[in-house]
Amino acid sequence: MHALPEFTLRRPTTAAEAAALLDSEPKARLVAGGTDLLPNLRRGLEHPAMLIDLSGLRDFAAVTAGADGGLTLGAGLTLSALADDPAIAARLPALADAARAAAGPGHRSAATLGGNLCQDTRCVFYNQSEWWRAANSYCLKRGGTTCHVAPQGERCHAAFSGDLAPVLLVVGAQVELQSARATRWLPLAQLYRDDGAAHLTLAPGELLIRVRIPAPARGLxxxxxxxxxxxxxxxxxxxxxxxxxxxxxxxxxxxxxxxxxxxxxxxxxxxxxxxxxxxxxxxxxxxxxxxxxxxxxxxxxxxxxxxxxxxxxxxxxxxxxxxxxx
Ligand SMILES: Cc1cc2nc3c(=O)[nH]c(=O)nc-3n(C[C@H](O)[C@H](O)[C@H](O)COP(=O)(O)OP(=O)(O)OC[C@H]3O[C@@H](n4cnc5c(N)ncnc54)[C@H](O)[C@@H]3O)c2cc1C
Ligand code: SF4
CATH class of the missing domain: 3.30.390.50 (CO dehydrogenase flavoprotein, C-terminal domain)
Known part of the structure; x- marks a missing residue:
């Protein structure tokens, strides 16, 4: 691990302000709990000019239990808050179980729902120090021309390893995305594509602000x-x-x-x-x-x-x- 690289840190207080900052600086990266991003920065995997810290966004961690039985969760909800929330425990205990199974207690107290869904894919040839990757001529995901896992192929097979996405997928959750120009709802399944080097379909400048879980079908x-x-x-x-x-x-x-x-x-x-x-x-x-x-x-x-x-x-x-x- 290296020291963190130089960057400008911005702390917006609204999602609109965060989206405007993201729009103004194409090399900016969002940081929520930082438990996925910061180790990657310290491995030299990315060199963002600006970090936009989402931890100060107002109403970013709200849990709203709808009268119809559905739930709306702010993307800034930490995994420990999610695991302990009574409305989630009553309506979708499997999501609380998944949150409790992620990482360790220290991580869960900082890690967020949005960061969990948007976390990077992982590979033994990628989550390594700069000198280790350089010694292997890098790889397709960052800086190289070959995938060491499937050298004949032309795509990256790094694995998505998030705990929350499977539960949210099986109950048909949707995610709300906000940019400087618009907001849109998307079925969670459509947030992802089958490419370990570019597995998110987020458009440049978009951030994930909410997750909506529909009311469960009778007997689910x-x-x-x-x-x-x-x-x-x-x-x-x-x-x-x-x-x-x-x-x-x-x-x-x-x-x-x-x-x-x-x-x-x-x-x-x-x-x-x-x-x-x-x-x-x-x-x-x-x-x-x-x-x-x-x-x-x-x-x-x-x-x-x-x-x-x-x-x-x-x-x-x-x-x-x-x-x-x-
Ligand atoms: C030792 C260790 C063990 C771990 N074990 C697990 C595990 O068992 N299961 C698991 O699921 N994860 C695990 N993780 C990964 C990580 O802790 C979790 O995925 C965590 O939920 C990430 O959330 P975060 O808020 O810290 O994300 P961050 O690190 O802040 O961000 C992660 C990525 O998501 C982007 N992002 C963050 N918020 C948003 C948003 N609102 N909209 C758009 N993009 C956003 C960031 O730009 C970044 O690219 C582990 C990490 C470590 C270091
Ligand atoms: S391209 Fe992807 S799967 Fe292949 S070695 Fe790199 S990170 Fe791993």
């Missing part, structure tokens, strides 16, 4: 499970969220999302076709096959790719069986 149950190398504090080697509605033992809706396995949080395709089925061994085998086909863990972490694939599939089966009451 939702859970989150994470596997990691160090239980006390670690990114997921694979993690899964499941949202399920059953009626008389048959699936009405089933959504599954995974983290740690792809360059973006993966909302599993093909689960709609399982409506009407019971959660039995045959169904669990079909779900396992969907997971195995769609996850693409690469050699971007210290855990072997095929192991992560197997863990993703086993975690999904276990969680689905538990939620289904089996």
């Amino acid at each position: 149950v939702c859970g989150y499970r994470k596997a990691r190398v160090r239980e006390a504090m670690d990114f997921p080697l694979a993690a899964v969220a499941v949202a399920l509605v059953l009626q008389q033992g048959r699936i009405v809706t089933l959504n599954i999302a995974l983290s740690g396995t792809n360059a973006h949080p993966l909302l599993l395709a093909g689960t709609q076709a399982l409506a009407g089925e019971a959660i039995d061994a045959n169904l669990l085998a079909r779900v396992a096959k969907l997971v195995q086909q769609q996850v693409s863990p690469m050699r971007s972490t210290v855990t072997p790719s095929n192991y992560r694939r197997q863990v993703a599939s086993a975690l999904t089966q276990r969680l689905l069986r538990e939620l289904g009451g089996g």
Whole structure:
């Protein structure tokens, strides 16, 4: 780790002011809790001319419980506040579980919801010091021409490893983005693309200001499970969220999302076709096959790719069986 590089620090008090600053300085970076960005700066991965500190924004950490059963969460909500909030615990406890599973207690007291959703992708060839990366001629994600994980390919496979996105994806959350010119709502799934070097679809000058979680469907149950190398504090080697509605033992809706396995949080395709089925061994085998086909863990972490694939599939089966009451 190096000392932080020189930069100008600005502390806006409104989201509009933050968006205007971002618009005025293309080389500016947003910083919320700093638990993802600051280690990256200290590794020399980025050299922003300006940091825009979001921690002083008014009403940026509000939790609003709607009369319809939905929730709106400010992007500045810390993971520890999110884990302890009574409205979240009552309406979407799986999100509180996911927040509690992220990083360590010190990180969670500073880390934010917005920073968690917008965190950088990770790779053993990228989260390294400048001299280490230079000795390896850098890589496609920053400064080089080859991906060391897939040298024949032309894209980066660094893994998205955030804990909150899977739960928010399975319940159909939307995010509100603000720029100097406009605000817009976007389904969370559309915030991401399958490219580890540019995994966010945020337009230049946009910041994420709110997350809206719709009222749950009648009978919806939702859970989150994470596997990691160090239980006390670690990114997921694979993690899964499941949202399920059953009626008389048959699936009405089933959504599954995974983290740690792809360059973006993966909302599993093909689960709609399982409506009407019971959660039995045959169904669990079909779900396992969907997971195995769609996850693409690469050699971007210290855990072997095929192991992560197997863990993703086993975690999904276990969680689905538990939620289904089996
Ligand atoms: C040792 C360690 C362990 C960790 N373990 C985990 C883990 O288990 N699970 C996990 O999910 N994460 C983990 N993290 C990563 C990080 O702590 C979390 O992702 C955290 O939630 C990031 O939030 P932050 O507010 O600190 O983000 P920051 O570091 O402030 O920002 C992260 C990125 O998001 C951008 N950003 C921040 N806020 C916004 C916004 N409102 N709109 C647009 N862009 C924004 C920043 O520009 C930056 O690019 C770990 C980090 C460390 C150092
Ligand atoms: S997956 Fe390839 S391009 Fe991406 S960070 Fe790793 S080595 Fe670099």
